Amino acid sequence: MDKKQTSPKLLQAEFPPAQEEQVPANPPSRKRHLDSDDDAEQQAKRARTTRPTSEPARLTRQNLARFNKMGKKKSSDPSDDSRSTKTKTTSTTSTGFADKARKNGILDPHGSRLAKNLEDIRQQQAKSRATASPPESVYNDYVDRVDRAGNESTIVVATSKRLLKEYPTNYPDAYNRAFTNLPKDAGFNNGLSAPQPDFIEGLEKEEYRPFPVDDYIPGAALYQDDPRSITLPQIAGEWKGPAGDMREARIQSAYDGAAMVHARNKALAYMGKEDPPGHASVTTFTTDGTNLNLFAHYAAPSEEDEGALEYHQSLVSTINLTGSYESFKEGRKHLRNAQDHARAQSYALKDQLKEHYKQQRGGGLHPVATGVPPLPVPGIESLNAYEDEGDYEVVEHQPVHQPTPPTSSKHRSGKTHAHHSHHSHSTPHSSKAPSSTHSSTHSSGGKRKALFSQSSHGSSAPVSKHRSYWKKDRETGQYYHVHSDGTVSWLDDEEDERD
Incomplete structure (x- = not known):
C-alpha cells in the first residue's frame, strides 16, 4: 500500500x-x-x-x-425553537404597533376625551349584585395561584375561572382568537394585523336570524366562515403574565375597543341611528392577575383631521385584586357588572336590528292589512269582524233604518248561495250578488265558508252564529246586512232551492 x-x-x-x-x-x-x-x-x-x-x-x-x-x-428544521416561537401579532414592542395605532386614530386614556356617561358607567359597575360574594377561601386560593403562575397562559386560566361570570351557550366566549372577518379597510386597522383579544364574549350569529347581519354590516361577525361566530360583542379583555407590560395590554385593549365600537356604529347607522355624542357603550379590561383596569370606549370626529374618526379610551376604574379580600370582591363585582351590562347592550342591539329588518322587508304590516281577516276567537263574536270587505256587489241603495226585503218565498233552512260558486245564475232580485262574486269568495281559500254554511238538518236560522253580520228583519223574517257605505245586502233563500 x-x-x-x-x-x-x-x-x-x-x-x-x-x-x-x-x-x-x-x-x-x-x-x-x-x-x-x-x-x-x-x-x-x-x-x-x-x-x-x-x-x-x-x-x-x-x-x-x-x-x-x-x-x-x-438549522433549517421547522421545529427549531427560534422559528416556531409564536408571539401575539399586536405586540407593541416588536412591530411598532403603538405608533401605527395612533396614526389610525386609536388613542390611549391620556390622549382621549372622557366619555360623557363615564360616571353612569362607574355607578353601574359598582352597584351591588344579587348573588352572594365569594368566601375568603376563594380569595386566598386566588392569591396563591397568581403568585405561583409562571407565564401568561397560567395567569389566564387561574384568574378567568374565578373572576368572570359564565353565561348560557347562546352567549359564548372565545380566548385568543383573531378577528378573521374584519374588513382590512376599516380605517382604524390600516397596516395592522387583526385584533386578537385574550377574551371576548357575545351573541352568536345564529341569534340574529332571519336578519343576515354579516351581509348588511361587514365585520359584525368576528370569524370568517363560522356560522356560530360571535357577533357584535360589547366587551373584551387582555391579560399579561407575571413579567408582562400592562401598558402594552392597555394599547391592545384600545385596539379591541376600536374594533367593537366600529362595528356597533355600523350597525346603528344601518338603522339610521347613532349613540349620543361622547357616549361610551363598549367595555374592555386588562389584568395581570394582580391589577384590574376597566375602560370605556367610543368614537368621535377628529378635531385635527377633518373627516377622520378618533377612538377614545376612558379609564373607568383600577382595582388591586390581591391586596385584600375586600378589594378582591370589589374587583370581581365590577368586572361581572361590566359583563352584565355588555350582555344587555348586545341583546338590545340585536333586537333593534331584527325589528328594523322586519319593517324594511314587510313594512311592519299585520296580516289584516293585506286583506286576510283575523281568525275568530272561539266563544267570542266580533261586531265588525266580517264587515264589508268587497266580496259582495250591491246595486241597490236603501236607507239603513228601513231595509226593504225583496219579494221571495218563505225562508228555508239549508245551504246558502255561498256554497254554489260553480253555478251561474241570473237573479230576480237586484240586491243579490252575481255568480262571479261567488266564485271569488269560493277561491279565496274558503275564508267565509264557516260564515254561511250549516247542515241541511240545522236550524231555520242559517246564520245564527254570525248575527253580528246578518240581521233579521222583524217584518219579513229575512236576513240582511248593512254595509259601511249605506247599501244593503239580503240573504236570498231562493238560492237554496237550486241545490
Whole structure:
C-alpha cells in the first residue's frame, strides 16, 4: 500500500496546533477506516454513538464536512425553537404597533376625551349584585395561584375561572382568537394585523336570524366562515403574565375597543341611528392577575383631521385584586357588572336590528292589512269582524233604518248561495250578488265558508252564529246586512232551492 496513505500526519485536518486532537497512547489501527468513504462514514457514526462525551469525534476533513452538513440541516428544521416561537401579532414592542395605532386614530386614556356617561358607567359597575360574594377561601386560593403562575397562559386560566361570570351557550366566549372577518379597510386597522383579544364574549350569529347581519354590516361577525361566530360583542379583555407590560395590554385593549365600537356604529347607522355624542357603550379590561383596569370606549370626529374618526379610551376604574379580600370582591363585582351590562347592550342591539329588518322587508304590516281577516276567537263574536270587505256587489241603495226585503218565498233552512260558486245564475232580485262574486269568495281559500254554511238538518236560522253580520228583519223574517257605505245586502233563500 502507498506509504502516503498511511502517513499519520495526513490523518488529521490542517488546523493550528491548539486545535489538534490529542492522540491516544495506543491508537487503534486506522487502515480500514481509510479504505473508502463508506468506512469513514461508519467511523463517524461510531464516534457519535460509542465514544464517551469527554472524547470528541476525530476532526478529519471528511468528518468535518459531514458535521457542517448536519449543522445546516438542523438549522433549517421547522421545529427549531427560534422559528416556531409564536408571539401575539399586536405586540407593541416588536412591530411598532403603538405608533401605527395612533396614526389610525386609536388613542390611549391620556390622549382621549372622557366619555360623557363615564360616571353612569362607574355607578353601574359598582352597584351591588344579587348573588352572594365569594368566601375568603376563594380569595386566598386566588392569591396563591397568581403568585405561583409562571407565564401568561397560567395567569389566564387561574384568574378567568374565578373572576368572570359564565353565561348560557347562546352567549359564548372565545380566548385568543383573531378577528378573521374584519374588513382590512376599516380605517382604524390600516397596516395592522387583526385584533386578537385574550377574551371576548357575545351573541352568536345564529341569534340574529332571519336578519343576515354579516351581509348588511361587514365585520359584525368576528370569524370568517363560522356560522356560530360571535357577533357584535360589547366587551373584551387582555391579560399579561407575571413579567408582562400592562401598558402594552392597555394599547391592545384600545385596539379591541376600536374594533367593537366600529362595528356597533355600523350597525346603528344601518338603522339610521347613532349613540349620543361622547357616549361610551363598549367595555374592555386588562389584568395581570394582580391589577384590574376597566375602560370605556367610543368614537368621535377628529378635531385635527377633518373627516377622520378618533377612538377614545376612558379609564373607568383600577382595582388591586390581591391586596385584600375586600378589594378582591370589589374587583370581581365590577368586572361581572361590566359583563352584565355588555350582555344587555348586545341583546338590545340585536333586537333593534331584527325589528328594523322586519319593517324594511314587510313594512311592519299585520296580516289584516293585506286583506286576510283575523281568525275568530272561539266563544267570542266580533261586531265588525266580517264587515264589508268587497266580496259582495250591491246595486241597490236603501236607507239603513228601513231595509226593504225583496219579494221571495218563505225562508228555508239549508245551504246558502255561498256554497254554489260553480253555478251561474241570473237573479230576480237586484240586491243579490252575481255568480262571479261567488266564485271569488269560493277561491279565496274558503275564508267565509264557516260564515254561511250549516247542515241541511240545522236550524231555520242559517246564520245564527254570525248575527253580528246578518240581521233579521222583524217584518219579513229575512236576513240582511248593512254595509259601511249605506247599501244593503239580503240573504236570498231562493238560492237554496237550486241545490
